[in-house]
Amino acid sequence: MSGAVTTATGSRYRGSLAGRVTLLTTLAVAASIALIATGLYFAVRIQLQANMDESLLKRAHAAASNPQYIHDARDGSYFPVFALNAGDIALMSVTQNGDYWNPQKRDDTDFPIPGAPEAYVAQRKTSYAVRTITTDEGGVFRAATVPISGTDEALMLAQSMQPQQAMYKRLGLIVLFFGAGGVVAAAFAGWVVAAGGLRPVRRLTDSVDRIATTEDLTPLPVEGDDEIARLATSFNRMLSAVSASRDRQRQLVADASHELRTPLTSLRTNVELLTQADASISGEQRADLLGDIRAQIEELTNLIGDLVELARDAPAEPTLESVDLSDVVDRALSRVRLRAPSVTFTEDVTSWWVMGDSSSLERAVTNLLDNAAKWSPESGTVHITLRDGVLDVDDEGPGIAEADIPYVFDRFYRSTEARSMPGSGLGLAIVRQVAERTGGSVSASRSPRGGARMTLRLPGSASPRPTEPPTEVLNH
Structure with a gap:
């Protein structure tokens, strides 16, 4: 048909x-x-x-x-x-x-x-x-x-x-x-x-053929203000979007190759040490090497997962459902507490129902909590507050420099202080991506407690949306 x-x-x-x-x-x-x-x-x-x-x-x-x-x-x-x-x-x-x-x-x-x-x-x-x-x-x-x-x-x-x-x-x-x-x-x-x-249309067609052949995304010259000029302007906007997307992909590949090089080199070194070790290596040293390998494999796994998540321009058919953000915070907090046992977490959350993908939201909240735990001092406290769709995560770390605040949610961005710490610089970028897909936003600022504050805002309501028609409607 x-x-x-x-x-x-x-x-x-x-x-x-x-x-x-x-x-x-x-x-x-x-x-x-x-x-x-x-x-x-x-x-x-x-x-x-x-x-x-x-x-x-x-x-x-x-x-x-x-x-x-x-x-x-x-x-x-x-x-x-x-x-x-x-x-x-x-x-x-x-x-x-x-x-x-x-x-x-x-x-x-x-x-x-x-x-x-x-x-x-x-x-x-x-x-x-x-x-x-x-x-x-x-x-x-x-x-x-x-x-x-x-x-x-x-x-x-x-x-x-x-x-x-x-x-x-x-x-x-x-x-x-x-x-x-x-x-x-x-x-x-x-x-x-x-x-x-139609001479301008033919020129535009020739230019499009040239772009398809040479992949040169230079904008086309626009003359006049008629329909052909508006078409050329729209085509230039499309070229700009394609060029920006290509630049992002190239930057992603370049940054990914740079970020993957360090854990792979360290992993290869530790594996070579194990294969070349003789009887002189002690059991404690072997256990340390295996622990490093496991940590590097976990870091590499997380990095690859973050790269795959960020490489998508759109979510891969997410399952949209009515999700209680307070439950998402509780699940994420349970996971982060296992990874940061020395940090104390306090929470003051109320129910807030949003339409989104539960797994993506949990990953975004987990990244916010992981970031706060990483920057918190030993025996520090992370404060979590959820009110009317605004999730605030405050830590007691050194805070974020004013010059770094506009860039903390960019891919692979790491401040000077963060370069000596573990991580790939993708966690907060994933938070922004999930927030924008859900119709919300995320921002960074100074916390009243002295550290950094990450604020996630998501649209929703204090009560869940009905999944079935009211009983009165069904009886009617």
Whole structure:
């Protein structure tokens, strides 16, 4: 199913963007030209037809207003005076019963024949009649019929529409020619506009290809403030984020290699001493060596775990649940007390429920307590307070220098005093990462007791969130 969707999407947008813009522009202009040309053609045709009808009616009224007859001395016949002004127009006199008389004495076979509309005019049922008459031979005439003054007859003037139809054809050809020319011009203009308008897009595409090939994350130049410029600005922000991420990864690898070198060297030295030892080594010395090896292995294990935790840009599908932070503090305190038996821990905590990963929160609190225990003097006291989502951990150590406070939560950062003590400089960085993932924050300051204070703030509530609907809702 997904393959079909992919295929359909690919076929829908097949071809270049410039080609699609040109095609759409051409189609839009062609549709507009076709609409305008069609409207113009019919408007001109209707206007010409109206002018022809008006001319025929005027001439018919002028001729019908003079019904006098003239005697033809050659054959003794009479013909009306209005026949003299007929010109190239076919003329007929129509009686009330539909009979007609051709005063022009024309015997053309292709001649319009009056019908019922003309008889109605003679009968004075209508004041005039204008219609198109098609002969049996295919001729097309426009006929106008009006009553003849002083008689009970009607006068029909008919003019051939052949010249007008020829003009219609010429008009249609002209409209078609210029319309086709307009479409071609629109296609060319669309291509020029698309080529010019998409030139920045092509430059951006070339730059992206260059970055993908060379891995040079130098920001792109931005010109103007249009959509392409905003796209380039967004792309530069993405490049900055990628560059920063790559720098962090490189720094992590460099710092990790530096931090791993010391425990590995010490571990290798102790193992070599054990393998090269002879009977002269005492049992107490062997026990000391094994204790050092175990401590170094534990330090190395913790360091690798911290590196793995910090190497993730996002948590690996954490299990979010409602967690009581006071329980997390109790579990972490139980672990730290075993590692620091000479340090006294006092706690004053109240329940505070947060949505987060229980194991990550416990690790963060454990790191805070380990840090306080490490800096506390022999037989010192660590004070733990939890109120309204604010966890304060105070020690009685030397405190943190003002110059070091902004950096204590950075990866691998170790102050001058801390470089001679065990640790990798990752514990507090993990605390900040967990705090930010849970929507909180962590900060460092001077403690009123003289040492350092680490403050962890997490959003939550004093009561747990319900995991099931209330009983009233279920019964309802």
